[in-house]
Amino acid sequence: xxxxxxxxxxxxxxxxxxxxxxxxxxxxxxxxxxxxxxxxxxxxxxxxxxxxxxxxxxxxxxxxxxxxxxxxxxxxxxxxxxxxxxxxxxxxxxxxxxxxxxxxxxxxxxxx
Amino acid sequence: xxxxxxxxxxxxxxxxxxxxxxxxxxxxxxxxxxxxxxxxxxxxxxxxxxxxxxxxxxxxxxxxxxxxxxxxxxxxxxxxxxxxxxxxxxxxxxxxxxxxxxxxxxxxxxxx
Numbered sequence: 158x159x160x161x162x163x164x165x166x167x168x169x170x171x172x173x174x175x176x177x178x179x180x181x182x183x184x185x186x187x188x189x190x191x192x193x194x195x196x197x198x199x200x201x202x203x204x205x206x207x208x209x210x211x212x213x214x215x216x217x218x219x220x221x222x223x224x225x226x227x228x229x230x231x232x233x234x235x236x237x238x239x240x241x242x243x244x245x246x247x248x249x250x251x252x253x254x255x256x257x258x259x260x261x262x263x264x265x266x267x268x269x
Numbered sequence: 270x271x272x273x274x275x276x277x278x279x280x281x282x283x284x285x286x287x288x289x290x291x292x293x294x295x296x297x298x299x300x301x302x303x304x305x306x307x308x309x310x311x312x313x314x315x316x317x318x319x320x321x322x323x324x325x326x327x328x329x330x331x332x333x334x335x336x337x338x339x340x341x342x343x344x345x346x347x348x349x350x351x352x353x354x355x356x357x358x359x360x361x362x363x364x365x366x367x368x369x370x371x372x373x374x375x376x377x378x379x380x381x
Contacts, residue, residue: 161312190368190369192371199354199356199371199372199373199374200313200371201371202368202369202370202371205368249312249313251369256301256318257315258305258313258315258369259315260312260313260314261312262311262312263311263312
């Protein structure tokens with residue numbers, strides 16, 4: 158298995174500001190993804206974090222709002238830019254290795 | 270889009286078997302059935318996956334019908350700690366970049 162650590166675990170931010178979430182995997186994974194989970198909802202895939210190149214975004218998500226980096230095989234960041242209260246969600250990092258996907262505990266973001 | 274249909278909620282008595290159904294009538298030949306669960310305030314946890322044969326591990330059993338259009342996750346002796354949202358997901362081989370797309374899942378409530 159793989160252990161995925163996210164930082165921060167939670168934060169309260171002012172609208173209009175940006176927050177960068179870090180995701181660290183304890184061992185190499187082939188692919189990394191970012192998900193959003195709005196209150197009371199299921200997980201929605203934001204993007205695939207590609208090592209050394211631009212992330213691949215799902216429909217409804219854009220790079221200007223959610224810039225993503227993945228400088229190596231074990232680390233990625235997601236930035237939530239120009240935040241509004243609608244961005245209040247849990248953001249989860251996921252890593253795939255072999256036939257399994259592993260998830261971090263998530264970052265609980267509240268925008269006020 | 271999620272390719273599975275699950276009941277929104279189920280109840281189970283503690284110590285009894287919990288049988289969670291999932292319909293995936295449009296599954297293709299190279300797609301696997303995965304089950305994950307999410308306990309409140311945690312990231313999703315892998316349970317089990319299968320292609321066409323029944324599978325069993327230390328957590329659960331997965332029964333896939335012969336036509337592969339439906340499956341059942343069995344928790345043989347449910348405990349209160351098994352209360353969670355259970356997600357049935359159909360996807361291709363992760364190593365080829367196929368992503369986990371979450372549906373609404375089934376809320377399982379284990380009651381004493």
